[in-house]
Amino acid sequence: MSYCVNCGVELNESERRCPLCGVEVINPAKPYSPNAERPFPASAENVTHRAVRVIAAKVLSLLLAIPFISVLLADLVKDGRLTWSLIPAGCIALFFMAAVFPCLFRRPRVWLFILFGTLETAAFLFGLYMLLGGNWYFLFALPVTLLTGAFVIGCQLMLGSKKASLPLKMIIVLVLAAVFVLVLQMLIELHLKSRIHFDWSLYAAVACAMLAVVVLIVGSLIRKRENVRKKLFF
């Protein structure tokens, strides 16, 4: 019989290490024998998890397949070719991609989903552009989509960052928001009136900048917490 030198408990012959502390059993008088009778068999039951997300992806695919197929069929049966149904079908496909893609990941990578969603939206709009014609895609729809995607990813990465402090995160998000509205108005003006002009976006940007300054001041005050406590002592 062997004792754990660390815990003082007597150990079963089948234990190579103490199950309580992990210290190896070294007993020159009775070396560990792998053939000792064990209290449990060596083979373990394999527990496989059919993850909820895989089930969710399957259910969603089934649910969306029904309207997808029915609109295409309705269109095809009526006049032998696909016309209007491409738009609802494209919408369903877009929703399907946006919802199912995240289900395939074990750990959520939000920025990746947003990137993927942005590209999907751009592709969907391109399909609409090919179907409907016009000159709105490359100069307007594509830049606005990419801009929105970039803004959301930027905010998400910033807010999810572990290094930055909360005031710093808020300031950067506010600055990003200011840039976003300015560029958005620029794109709208360029597309509609072929000029660069800022009015409403300027107000929003100024508000963002002022908020950022407030956050900066409050943040620095909080850092000197002792000062605040002194001033606000009651």
Added chain:
Amino acid sequence: MCYNAPMKHGTVKNGRGSGWLPLDNAAKIYPPAMTEGWNALFRVSVTLDEPVDRQVLKRALLKTVARFPNFAMRLRRGFFWYYLDKLDGAPDIRDDVQNPCARMLFRENGGFAFRVRCFGRRIAVEIFHVITDGAGGLSFLKTLTAEYISIKYGVKVPREGDILDCDEPASAEELADGFLTHAGPKAVPEPPVRAYRLYGTPDRDFLHVTCGILDAAEISARAKAAGVTVTEYLTTVLLFAAADWKKARGGVLQARRPVKVTVPVNLRRLFGCRTLRNFANYANVGLDTRLGEYGFDEAVQIVHHQLKLETDPRRLAAKVASNVGIERNVFMRLVPLFIKDPIMSIAYRIEGDRKSTTCLSNLGLVKLPGEMEAHVERFDFMLGSLIENPVACAAIGYGGKLYVNFTRTIRESFLERAFFTRLVKMGIKVFIESNEDR
């Protein structure tokens, strides 16, 4: 035909051979709470003096299952509640595994909500909590063992106490929902005090088992010297182990929470009920270490008196009444199961076992008639993983030994080490075995 009509408390019809059962009050939470990877299981096992003969075991099992109609049941969904539906035969006997109490898939098991496993000289029964509680499970295992020994060795084992006679039909009382008949006149729910929670590196799919074997006489002598029961004595040691964990591993957010141990209380003896189904309630005892340090002798007395207070039959009846009240509530009854199911699942995950740090379930000393004693070497009792609490402790005594099984779903063995090394420091011999990989 239904064994006990849920509308009329206490009026139970006997219908052996055909029928169904509504889940008892304690069982109602377990089906909604179960997932693909987890359900509430516990395990009782017996070690014989010779390798188990599986053919004989199968015959014994068929006879025993016929005597315990609540085991011959399949869990089904009704419109408002889950229920148990009659099932013929018995599950196949399976090989034992390294990780006991792994989630049970009923479809792999012929629909049964319990399974019988065999390893060398050991027969183990793993039971889903909808069927029965630890005492009911032990009664099943003892009857199965009695049946096995009488077939194998041709001896007549006297049937007494919770070893049942398989030639008799199950009585109505044995299949009744004791909670309904014994609920007190006033419902008093337990105050929701959150206890300190153990956190560790999760290892959910492998249940680590550490068994400490103690000398029963030594422990009961110590307990007697302190004027308390063995359960109270072990609970105090476990509370100290949990307090050691809190001291060593802390947790800033949890600093204000007391360490508490849940002790299941078998209500059968208290209320004079012979049901084979769930009939247990819980007592939460704790040490508020925020108030200061406790010495062991003081703590053992505090635990003794706390348990005395908590197991006052009137108080337990009031807690049972509160649980039954929730179940009998008109809204609870009329909401369809597909709505109730996710709500109960979430509620269990939130509320679950937050009121305690860990638990200690002691089935007590097993006494067998001489004919069986000659062939039985050992009993074990262990709890499957709980939903929130990663470590659980279960004890059973037999043949002069006390078997304390710790089961955990985290890597850290801190709690059982603190428990057993404290016993060692108190001068009690501890023998350890485990299912760890070598």
